[in-house]
Amino acid sequence: MLEALWNNVDYVASVVLFCIGLYIIIAKNNLIKKFLGLNIMETAVFSFIVALGVVDGGEPPIMGPDATPPFASPIPQALVLTGIVVAVSTTALALSLIIRIYRQCGTIEADELREME
Amino acid sequence: MYDWAHWLPLAILTPLLGAVLTPVVSLRSRHVAVWWSLGVMTVTSVAAAMLIIRVALEGPFSYLPGGWEPPYGIELRFDEFSASVSVIVLIGWLAVLYSLRYTEWLREVPKQRIPYYYSLLLLNLGGMIGFVVTGDLFNLFVFLEILSLSSYALVAFSGEHIAEMAAFKYLLMGAISSLLVLFSIAILFGLTGSLNMADVATRLSSAESVAPAALALGMLTVGFMVKAALFPVHIWLPDAHSIAPSPISAVLSGLVVKIGILGMIRIYQIYNTAGVIDMHWLNHVLVWLGAISIVMGAFFAIFQDDIKLMLAYSTISNIGYIVMGLGLSTNFSIIGGSVHVFNHALIKATLFFAAGCLIYRTGYRTLTDLRGVGHSMPLTSIAISIGAISIVGIPPTAGFLCKWYITLGAFEAEQPFFGFALIFGALFIFIYYIRMVNAFYFQAPTHPEILEVKEAPASMLFPTLFLAGLCLVMGILGRIPLAFIEPAAQRLLAPLGG
Numbered sequence: 095m096l097e098a099l100w101n102n103v104d105y106v107a108s109v110v111l112f113c114i115g116l117y118i119i120i121a122k123n124n125l126i127k128k129f130l131g132l133n134i135m136e137t138a139v140f141s142f143i144v145a146l147g148v149v150d151g152g153e154p155p156i157m158g159p160d161a162t163p164p165f166a167s168p169i170p171q172a173l174v175l176t177g178i179v180v181a182v183s184t185t186a187l188a189l190s191l192i193i194r195i196y197r198q199c200g201t202i203e204a205d206e207l208r209e210m211e
Numbered sequence: 212m213y214d215w216a217h218w219l220p221l222a223i224l225t226p227l228l229g230a231v232l233t234p235v236v237s238l239r240s241r242h243v244a245v246w247w248s249l250g251v252m253t254v255t256s257v258a259a260a261m262l263i264i265r266v267a268l269e270g271p272f273s274y275l276p277g278g279w280e281p282p283y284g285i286e287l288r289f290d291e292f293s294a295s296v297s298v299i300v301l302i303g304w305l306a307v308l309y310s311l312r313y314t315e316w317l318r319e320v321p322k323q324r325i326p327y328y329y330s331l332l333l334l335n336l337g338g339m340i341g342f343v344v345t346g347d348l349f350n351l352f353v354f355l356e357i358l359s360l361s362s363y364a365l366v367a368f369s370g371e372h373i374a375e376m377a378a379f380k381y382l383l384m385g386a387i388s389s390l391l392v393l394f395s396i397a398i399l400f401g402l403t404g405s406l407n408m409a410d411v412a413t414r415l416s417s418a419e420s421v422a423p424a425a426l427a428l429g430m431l432t433v434g435f436m437v438k439a440a441l442f443p444v445h446i447w448l449p450d451a452h453s454i455a456p457s458p459i460s461a462v463l464s465g466l467v468v469k470i471g472i473l474g475m476i477r478i479y480q481i482y483n484t485a486g487v488i489d490m491h492w493l494n495h496v497l498v499w500l501g502a503i504s505i506v507m508g509a510f511f512a513i514f515q516d517d518i519k520l521m522l523a524y525s526t527i528s529n530i531g532y533i534v535m536g537l538g539l540s541t542n543f544s545i546i547g548g549s550v551h552v553f554n555h556a557l558i559k560a561t562l563f564f565a566a567g568c569l570i571y572r573t574g575y576r577t578l579t580d581l582r583g584v585g586h587s588m589p590l591t592s593i594a595i596s597i598g599a600i601s602i603v604g605i606p607p608t609a610g611f612l613c614k615w616y617i618t619l620g621a622f623e624a625e626q627p628f629f630g631f632a633l634i635f636g637a638l639f640i641f642i643y644y645i646r647m648v649n650a651f652y653f654q655a656p657t658h659p660e661i662l663e664v665k666e667a668p669a670s671m672l673f674p675t676l677f678l679a680g681l682c683l684v685m686g687i688l689g690r691i692p693l694a695f696i697e698p699a700a701q702r703l704l705a706p707l708g709g
């Protein structure tokens with residue numbers, strides 16, 4: 095069991111990161127901190143996807159005269175690139191919302207905002 | 212040879228490209244934006260109509276962008292469930308028309324920003340169309356994010372004082388659910404080495420280990436449950452849907468929450484075909500959550516005075532019906548649930564459009580303030596009454612057939628308790644819509660000037676009345692969608708029995 099975990103330590107690490115991010119979103123009061131938690135979750139998922147593409151002894155998958163298999167899988171990197179674009183736009187939108195919340199309410203602490211509602 | 216499948220990429224690309232170009236074409240005058248959007252939606256509607264004709268005549272078909280064969284290339288797949296593009300383009304078109312006057316009326320919104328509103332709305336609709344026609348798991352995620360991000364921004368657009376809070380809450384929950392979906396797509400990719408849905412399904416049946424597939428199924432279900440606002444994860448919905456501008460509320464409540472349901476259907480298709488996991492426990496959980504959603508949503512709606520908040524809670528209740536229909540997994544209940552995706556979109560858009568008309572003319576949004584409005588805005592009030600009797604499920608209207616089929620399904624599955632839960636929920640719904648009709652027609656006005664207001668302008672009244680008419684027509688012609696969706700329901704069901 096432990097050996098299986100150790101052999102897949104990259105997957106375990108991303109699951110742990112994912113849970114840390116989720117914990118921050120639930121436990122922290124400050125909206126920016128909540129959002130940082132979300133970014134940690136995003137990073138966890140991206141690192142998981144990148145780790146999926148690893149092939150033991152894999153070469154970069156670039157075709158050429160001296161290209162020798164095995165190749166690392168290129169698809170996960172393409173996926174993560176798209177994922178990062180999505181994450182950036184989510185971050186931009188969330189930060190602009192936080193700015194507007196601060197301008198209107200003068201605070202970005204979740205409990206104080208709840209009282210105002 | 213002319214191939215109708217070429218309309219498929221056009222149906223996705225038209226609204227997306229139209230959205231990007233909206234701010235450009237309206238540089239000179241912001242009034243161009245609405246007509247441009249209407250044109251874009253008209254082209255999209257034509258494409259959608261062509262696709263639906265083709266699927267009705269010949270059954271499901273695929274399109275391969277760039278001619279790359281799946282599983283290496285992306286596949287666009289149009290089946291009976293994808294026919295929900297019909298309701299997406301219909302409500303999308305009407306919402307754009309409705310916004311013509313409504314956006315000008317939003318006082319908090321700077322006028323020069325209005326083109327961005329149409330841009331976001333088109334992005335949202337394009338994302339939804341893409342979501343329902345894609346046959347590729349990662350594309351599913353990308354379109355999910357396009358439509359979710361634009362919805363978060365649109366919720367904040369109304370400029371009401373807690374709009375940003377509601378949008379942020381929506382964004383936080385929506386982003387977590389998107390990440391769950393992405394994580395499980397990654398797990399499926401790791402297990403099978405493929406992203407094409409059909410290919411994943413065949414490869415999953417010979418996967419090395421079942422546990423990660425089960426984990427992915429669980430996370431996908433939770434992720435799409437958040438998007439669909441099913442009971443324990445519905446908390447973002449009431450604020451977001453009631454604060455958003457009314458045409459956006461109609462789009463969000465009618466269409467965007469259904470995307471969660473359609474996502475679930477897609478995923479269960481994969482897992483049913485693969486047949487590696489016993490789905491019965493999951494179906495059982497879904498039925499219970501559906502039943503709780505029905506009763507909870509209806510129960511909370513009774514205590515709302517704000518008309519849009521009441522409609523938002525009723526959405527939770529109706530999502531419960533659909534999920535219960537899917538979870539019961541009998542022939543009748545799946546047909547009923549799938550058609551309710553379509554019919555509830557019509558009904559809820561009618562109600563939100565009508566509520567928007569009332570708010571636009573009177574400036575009030577609570578039932579107490581709106582008393583007596585039935586006398587001064589008769590057409591809007593008729594539309595809202597038709598919507599109300601449809602959503603309760605009184606026979607000649609659209610809501611009746613679906614609820615009847617789901618109830619039949621509950622008895623067919625020999626779980627009559629859920630049939631009673633459904634009827635119980637309908638009774639609650641009946642109470643709160645009776646409250647609304649009572650306030651509009653029979654109670655003395657709180658504000659006497661409400662009797663002086665004019666009927667809503669034509670660009671807002673037309674979408675409302677048109678959809679109200681459809682609610683009636685779909686009740687009478689209800690056999691058509693039921694017969695249309697039946698082969699798809701059979702396909703969804705077949706591996707379960709075997």
